[in-house]
Amino acid sequence: DAKTTQPTSMDCAEGRAANLPCNHSTISGNEYVYWYRQIHSQGPQYIIHGLKNNETNEMASLIITEDRKSSTLILPHATLRDTAVYYCIVRVPRIYGNKLVFGAGTILRVKS
Amino acid sequence: DGGITQSPKYLFRKEGQNVTLSCEQNLNHDAMYWYRQDPGQGLRLIYYSQIVNDFQKGDIAEGYSVSREKKESFPLTVTSAQKNPTAFYLCASSNPGLAGGPDTGELFFGEGSRLTVL
Numbered sequence: 001d002a003k004t005t006q007p008t009s010m011d012c013a014e015g016r017a018a019n020l021p022c023n024h025s026t027i028s029g030n031e032y033v034y035w036y037r038q039i040h041s042q043g044p045q046y047i048i049h050g051l052k053n054n055e056t057n058e059m060a061s062l063i064i065t066e067d068r069k070s071s072t073l074i075l076p077h078a079t080l081r082d083t084a085v086y087y088c089i090v091r092v093p094r095i096y097g098n099k100l101v102f103g104a105g106t107i108l109r110v111k112s
Numbered sequence: 113d114g115g116i117t118q119s120p121k122y123l124f125r126k127e128g129q130n131v132t133l134s135c136e137q138n139l140n141h142d143a144m145y146w147y148r149q150d151p152g153q154g155l156r157l158i159y160y161s162q163i164v165n166d167f168q169k170g171d172i173a174e175g176y177s178v179s180r181e182k183k184e185s186f187p188l189t190v191t192s193a194q195k196n197p198t199a200f201y202l203c204a205s206s207n208p209g210l211a212g213g214p215d216t217g218e219l220f221f222g223e224g225s226r227l228t229v230l
Contacts, residue, residue, distance in 0.1 A: 034218065036219070041200070041224070041226070042223055042224065043116075043118075043202055043204075043221030043222050043223050043224050044155070044202070044219070044221045045221070046218040046219065046220070049218060087154065087155075101154075102147070102154040102155035102156075103154045104152070104153060104154045105154060
């Protein structure tokens, strides 16, 4: 699986959009981009994933660049409860046993 | 509700003792995983299992053992050979999806077990 790089931390004002970038320049053609978040001392929670088209669900939007070398997770109206560590990973679905590489992620602090 | 249950949530053990962490899922997933997380670090893969009676070492398998006798269960034993066992342990499962069906591939995580070795 390709590796990803993310900023160590970011701050966001409550009610504003939080834009979290992820670089995955070595991504291969069949790898999807997945985003998870982990609230302190809990298990990570799936947010969204995509291949090449932009995706949106009730939690967030995922924007993937045309060359697929980077992506941005957008939380449209951040709340204090969105304060967490956000992980960007790439993987091939339908393939068992991927050694999924979770980096240190981005610590998002939402402030009132 | 479907999900993954890890137990115990907190565990204290003396150095040199083996300890087993439980992970049970009722999602009917084939694949299960164990990760370790240290403070301020990402998740590191210990072991994973693609199917019943089969499992593979991850990146940091030394000092750990697993079994997969049932689809629902994937217990992790932290042995006395693990030099720094104090950590937060996370179990996960996934179902890549049927060919031609919904393509998810997402991981579902338990709430974690925090092991402290005194």
